[in-house]
Structure formats: C-alpha cells, structure tokens
Amino acid sequence: MSKELEQQPRKRNLLDLVQHVAYLEDTEGAVPDELLAEFREEVRDTLLAKGEKVDNYAKLIHYFTMRAAAAKGELEAFVKIETERLKKRITRAEADARRLGDFALFVIDSLGRDNKGKRLPLEGVNYTLTAAGVADSCEVTDESLVPLEFKTVELTARMPGDMWNKACIADFNEKDTTKRIAALQLAVLSTSDAITFNCEYAVDKKKLLAALKEPCEACSVDDGCPAGKTLSTTFASEENPEGIEMVDCPKCGGTGKRRIPGARLLTNKTRLVVK
Ligand SMILES: [Zn+2]
Numbered sequence: 001m002s003k004e005l006e007q008q009p010r011k012r013n014l015l016d017l018v019q020h021v022a023y024l025e026d027t028e029g030a031v032p033d034e035l036l037a038e039f040r041e042e043v044r045d046t047l048l049a050k051g052e053k054v055d056n057y058a059k060l061i062h063y064f065t066m067r068a069a070a071a072k073g074e075l076e077a078f079v080k081i082e083t084e085r086l087k088k089r090i091t092r093a094e095a096d097a098r099r100l101g102d103f104a105l106f107v108i109d110s111l112g113r114d115n116k117g118k119r120l121p122l123e124g125v126n127y128t129l130t131a132a133g134v135a136d137s138c139e140v141t142d143e144s145l146v147p148l149e150f151k152t153v154e155l156t157a158r159m160p161g162d163m164w165n166k167a168c169i170a171d172f173n174e175k176d177t178t179k180r181i182a183a184l185q186l187a188v189l190s191t192s193d194a195i196t197f198n199c200e201y202a203v204d205k206k207k208l209l210a211a212l213k214e215p216c217e218a219c220s221v222d223d224g225c226p227a228g229k230t231l232s233t234t235f236a237s238e239e240n241p242e243g244i245e246m247v248d249c250p251k252c253g254g255t256g257k258r259r260i261p262g263a264r265l266l267t268n269k270t271r272l273v274v275k
Pocket residue numbers: 216217218219220228229249250251252253254255256257
C-alpha cells in the first residue's frame with residue numbers, strides 16, 4: 001500500500017454514515033455541515049455507480065423500513081399485552097373492593113337499625129364503615145332495545161360547500177334557521193346522493209329514569225291489590241269459591257313500576273362509605 005493511500009482517512013460506508021448522522025441528531029440535535037456533505041457525496045457516488053451499489057442502497061432503505069415496521073409491531077403488541085394486563089388488574093381490583101364492600105354492607109344490614117331507623121356503623125380505631133343510601137338510578141341492559149322515545153339523535157350532514165350555499169338560498173350566512181332547513185330539505189330531496197348523514201343515538205338517562213319510576217299502567221289501577229299485584233281468575237274451589245286469585249302483574253313482573261325494554265330501575269341500593 002502506498003504512503004499516500006495510508007494517509008487518506010478511511011472512507012466510512014453508507015450504513016456507518018447514516019447511523020452516525022442519526023446518532024448525532026439524537027445526542028446533539030445537530031449534524032455538522034461537513035459530515036452532511038460527506039454523506040451527500042457518498043450517496044451520489046453510490047447511486048451513480050449503478051449496478052450492485054444501487055441495489056445495496058435500495059436494500060439499505062428496505063432494511064430501515066423493515067426495522068421501523070418491526071419496532072412498530074413490537075410496540076403495538078406491547079401496548080396490547082400491557083393494556084390487557086392492566087385492564088384485568090382494574091377489573092379484579094374493582095371487583096375485590098366491591099366484594100369487600102358488599103360483605104360489610106351485609107354485616108351492617110344484619111345489625112338492624114337504631115331507634116331512629118338508621119343503620120348502625122362499624123367502628124374501627126381510625127375508620128368507620130357506614131351504609132349510605134344511593135339515589136335511584138337506571139341501568140341500560142341492552143341499548144338496542146330501548147325505545148326511541150328515550151333516546152336523543154344527533155344528526156350530522158356532510159355535503160359539498162356549494163350545495164350548502166345553495167341550500168341557504170342566496171346568503172351563505174342566512175341567520176333564519178327555518179329558511180335554511182327548508183332549503184336544505186329541498187336540496188336533500190333533489191340531490192340526496194351528494195349528502196351523507198350520520199346518526200348518533202344516545203340514551204336520555206334522565207328521561208328513562210323518570211319513566212322507570214312511573215307506576216305500571218296495568219297494576220296501578222285501584223283493584224284493592226298492592227302495587228305489582230293484580231287479580232286473575234282461576235278454578236273455583238271450596239277455599240276459593242269466587243275463582244279469583246291475586247297474582248304478580250304480568251306486565252311489570254310484580255315490581256309495580258313501568259317496564260321499559262332494555263333498561264331497569266336500580267332502587268333501594270346502599271353503598272359502603274369508609275371514613
Ligand atoms: Zn304491573
């Protein structure tokens with residue numbers, strides 16, 4: 001090897017260069033101009049050399065693309081596994097807390113009430129466990145069954161801007177909503193395929209709760225039966241010569257409250273308060 005060649009700094013290959021540039025960006029936030037110039041020159045030489053060198057350049061891009069994809073996949077898998085693990089932990093911990101609370105409520109219930117009708121507390125040294133009443137609430141058991149009268153609908157329309165402009169007749173900033181809507185209906189009827197609608201349904205819990213607390217239509221009539229019961233005919237016998245018996249109301253199942261599909265009333269609930 002000649003002396004001249006020995007003194008030349010060893011030229012870095014592309015992989016070294018690209019990784020060195022990335023390293024400097026990460027650690028120092030800036031890459032010196034001369035290194036970038038070296039990088040550019042190396043790229044130019046490689047790509048203009050044609051043949052195998054160009055192939056190697058393409059392979060290098062492929063290598064980093066695959067590396068990124070693999071890391072992305074690893075991240076997604078990691079997030080999925082960790083999310084599952086933590087979700088399970090949340091469910092388990094919430095269930096444990098609920099179970100402990102329910103057992104304590106059971107013990108409190110078994111103690112009966114004081115002379116003011118209040119439930120007795122469980123006294124610790126630093127903590128007191130008491131049962132507190134919970135306001136009636138409703139639970140949606142199957143949203144698809146809940147009748148529309150207990151839902152709200154949020155309707156959004158997507159259409160080309162000029163159509164909206166026409167729908168607003170001449171003035172895009174038409175303030176009169178009635179005029180706008182009437183014009184929009186006209187536009188919808190004439191060129192409906194340019195407009196897409198999105199419907200979002202949501203249960204109106206307040207309305208639902210109020211309805212669930214209403215008395216059952218069938219058994220709330222004054223027939224001498226308590227709420228939830230109704231009179232029914234049966235075979236007359238010696239003990240029951242009139243052939244009339246009191247049964248659970250078939251409409252509400254004996255609750256005496258209005259029944260609504262897909263929902264139920266949560267009532268007389270207590271929760272444990274730890275203080
Ligand atoms: Zn009823």
